[in-house]
Amino acid sequence: MNILVFTKRVPATQEEELRIIDEGQGIDFSKVPFKVNDWDNYAVEEAVQIAEKTGGSATAISIGDAESDEVLRRAIAMGIKDGFLIETEQILHDPNARATLIFNFLKKEGIPYDAIFTGVQSEDDQFAAVGGILAAKLGLPYASMIIGIDSLEQGHMIVQRELEGGLQERIKIILPCVLSIQSGINEPRYVSIMGIRKASKVERKLFKAKAYDENLNSMIEVVKWVYPPKKGGATILSGELEGVCKDLLGILKEKGVY
Amino acid sequence: MSYALVVAEVRRGVFEERNLDSIGICALMGKDVSLLVPDDNSYLINEKLVNTIIKVKLEEATFLNPLNMVKVVQAVIDYRGNPDTIVFTHSSSGTELASYVAGYFNLPLITDVSGFNKEKNFFYKSYYSDKLFGEFRQTGEGTCVITVRSGSFKEYAVEKASSPITETIEGTPAAEGRSFIEYVEEETAEIDITKAEFLLSVGRGVGNKDEIPDYEELAGMLKAVLSGSRPVIDKQWLPKPRQVGTSGKTVKPKVYLAMGISGAFQHIAGMKDSDCIIAVNKDPEAPIFQYAHFGIIADIHKVRDKLRNIIKG
Numbered sequence: 188m189n190i191l192v193f194t195k196r197v198p199a200t201q202e203e204e205l206r207i208i209d210e211g212q213g214i215d216f217s218k219v220p221f222k223v224n225d226w227d228n229y230a231v232e233e234a235v236q237i238a239e240k241t242g243g244s245a246t247a248i249s250i251g252d253a254e255s256d257e258v259l260r261r262a263i264a265m266g267i268k269d270g271f272l273i274e275t276e277q278i279l280h281d282p283n284a285r286a287t288l289i290f291n292f293l294k295k296e297g298i299p300y301d302a303i304f305t306g307v308q309s310e311d312d313q314f315a316a317v318g319g320i321l322a323a324k325l326g327l328p329y330a331s332m333i334i335g336i337d338s339l340e341q342g343h344m345i346v347q348r349e350l351e352g353g354l355q356e357r358i359k360i361i362l363p364c365v366l367s368i369q370s371g372i373n374e375p376r377y378v379s380i381m382g383i384r385k386a387s388k389v390e391r392k393l394f395k396a397k398a399y400d401e402n403l404n405s406m407i408e409v410v411k412w413v414y415p416p417k418k419g420g421a422t423i424l425s426g427e428l429e430g431v432c433k434d435l436l437g438i439l440k441e442k443g444v445y
Numbered sequence: 446m447s448y449a450l451v452v453a454e455v456r457r458g459v460f461e462e463r464n465l466d467s468i469g470i471c472a473l474m475g476k477d478v479s480l481l482v483p484d485d486n487s488y489l490i491n492e493k494l495v496n497t498i499i500k501v502k503l504e505e506a507t508f509l510n511p512l513n514m515v516k517v518v519q520a521v522i523d524y525r526g527n528p529d530t531i532v533f534t535h536s537s538s539g540t541e542l543a544s545y546v547a548g549y550f551n552l553p554l555i556t557d558v559s560g561f562n563k564e565k566n567f568f569y570k571s572y573y574s575d576k577l578f579g580e581f582r583q584t585g586e587g588t589c590v591i592t593v594r595s596g597s598f599k600e601y602a603v604e605k606a607s608s609p610i611t612e613t614i615e616g617t618p619a620a621e622g623r624s625f626i627e628y629v630e631e632e633t634a635e636i637d638i639t640k641a642e643f644l645l646s647v648g649r650g651v652g653n654k655d656e657i658p659d660y661e662e663l664a665g666m667l668k669a670v671l672s673g674s675r676p677v678i679d680k681q682w683l684p685k686p687r688q689v690g691t692s693g694k695t696v697k698p699k700v701y702l703a704m705g706i707s708g709a710f711q712h713i714a715g716m717k718d719s720d721c722i723i724a725v726n727k728d729p730e731a732p733i734f735q736y737a738h739f740g741i742i743a744d745i746h747k748v749r750d751k752l753r754n755i756i757k758g
């Protein structure tokens with residue numbers, strides 16, 4: 188089976204302070220580290236495992252600036268055969284625009300595939316949308332939140348989708364199809380710095396987004412970036428660690444749980 | 446008359462409570478609501494909240510399949526005209542259906558909407574797990590598709606004291622590309638975290654699996670039960686029934702002590718109603734501090750070690 192898998196370079200914001208600049212028109216990322224989108228790691232791992240099992244190949248595709256080459260090298264270090272970068276200077280906020288770019292690219296380059304994988308969402312914009320829009324444009328069946336691939340058969344797959352509250356559903360989906368892969372489906376393999384260095388020697392193919400910009404208009408726009416509303420927030424226990432921990436135990440006692 | 450089409454989410458015969466957020470945002474936007482539901486069951490719907498109910502002769506699982514949903518939406522458009530907004534829940538099924546509908550009809554899509562500004566007509570959407578928000582709007586005219594965050598608009602869904610018109614439309618033949626087989630329940634738990642009075646919950650901030658036994662020990666000393674956020678469960682540092690959140694368990698203990706958890710909404714949704722939430726995180730900007738009653742800005746390992754020392758005396 189040939190699988191295409193999308194992987195995205197995103198800012199690692201979990202431990203960073205994010206500053207809005209240009210009167211709400213921009214965000215300062217100058218001090219923020221970047222990494223591969225967590226959900227894409229699971230999608231890449233799943234694609235590699237299927238390719239290993241079925242004797243096909245897995246290809247990683249990233250849309251982004253030149254630095255996104257980093258996530259392709261990482262994917263190759265995980266066992267992906269080819270890495271394609273669709274290079275764009277401009278950030279595409281609209282998932283419709285991103286899906287259109289991919290759609291045009293796949294059509295124009297005539298890239299063959301049996302299945303397309305994406306992560307369920309990207310950590311930065313949390314749209315959870317590119318896979319679904321792309322599937323509809325390609326006229327293919329789509330399923331999201333894939334937490335397990337039970338069987339791979341001639342022409343179809345049996346997969347499990349995660350729903351809420353621990354419930355899952357098992358469905359049958361015809362190939363070719365588009366699947367959004369949920370975290371926890373597998374254990375993404377560890378990649379060493381050495382592995383990534385070795386992957387640098389594997390050629391990555393570069394495509395310029397401009398060549399695929401037909402119908403690539405943004406249907407939505409960001410008017411402004413704003414900070415979250417302050418909800419009163421927590422009473423911060425401050426001071427020496429010893430005192431803070433004693434205060435914490437005091438609260439537990441007061442609440443009657445300790 | 447302009448109207449909003451609210452696509453209901455119905456699971457195993459239950460009209461999901463998050464549909465109220467979809468109805469609520471329409472009330473806030475000042476739009477008439479047409480509620481789209483499958484017609485294979487008698488769900489408990491508060492009919493006074495909506496103007497029209499459109500029943501589709503389809504089973505729940507067929508209705509919640511994106512390949513069928515686009516045909517259903519087409520049928521609605523054919524006889525009612527274009528809605529100006531199509532509203533889905535921001536859930537597993539809602540995001541799946543919304544993105545496919547937006548792609549199929551080439552419509553603008555804004556997901557995970559958690560606020561709406563009536564004067565300026567923009568949607569408020571989370572970025573970076575609630576560290577920032579974007580004010581979004583569609584660039585052109587016409588129908589816009591949105592998915593709505595659970596818990597954000599429920600309070601706007603007020604009764605209109607009118608009884609809605611009910612229309613029934615024929616279902617379309619089920620699509621062959623994707624078909625439902627069965628629901629699968631989660632394995633049963635060795636410990637039920639929903640029954641615990643005191644949960645010590647750990648997140649990705651614990652760093653690695655080797656740290657877990659030390660948090661187990663601390664939980665034991667505090668007589669708390671250890672639970673975790675999704676990454677901890679995904680990495681199998683703790684078993685799946687210990688996951689707190691939308692795809693895990695909803696808990697309401699007397700005390701919820703969150704260590705190294707950032708506060709993504711899928712996690713918050715599972716613990717926000719706890720009596721007392723205490724968060725320990727080294728990042729003062731972590732969104733969890735917005736929901737916590739008490740906060741400690743520190744390295745969780747240092748807090749853990751200090752607590753153990755104090756308790757041991």
Ligand SMILES: Cc1cc2nc3c(=O)[nH]c(=O)nc-3n(C[C@H](O)[C@H](O)[C@H](O)COP(=O)(O)OP(=O)(O)OC[C@H]3O[C@@H](n4cnc5c(N)ncnc54)[C@H](O)[C@@H]3O)c2cc1C
Pocket residue numbers: 201202307308332537574647648649650651673674675676677688689690691692693694704705706707708709710711712715725726727728731743744745746
């Ligand atoms: C469909 C769907 C369903 C989901 N369901 C769930 C669910 O049920 N439950 C759930 O939890 N998530 C769920 N998620 C995932 C959710 O979006 C987040 O990814 C997840 O909750 C993040 O977990 P976290 O806070 O542990 O990790 P992160 O967001 O990575 O945060 C780690 C935090 O630890 C802090 N930290 C790191 N090191 C230290 C240290 N030494 N000392 C102190 N603080 C430290 C950091 O500052 C950071 O705030 C779901 C996502 C999707 C898309």
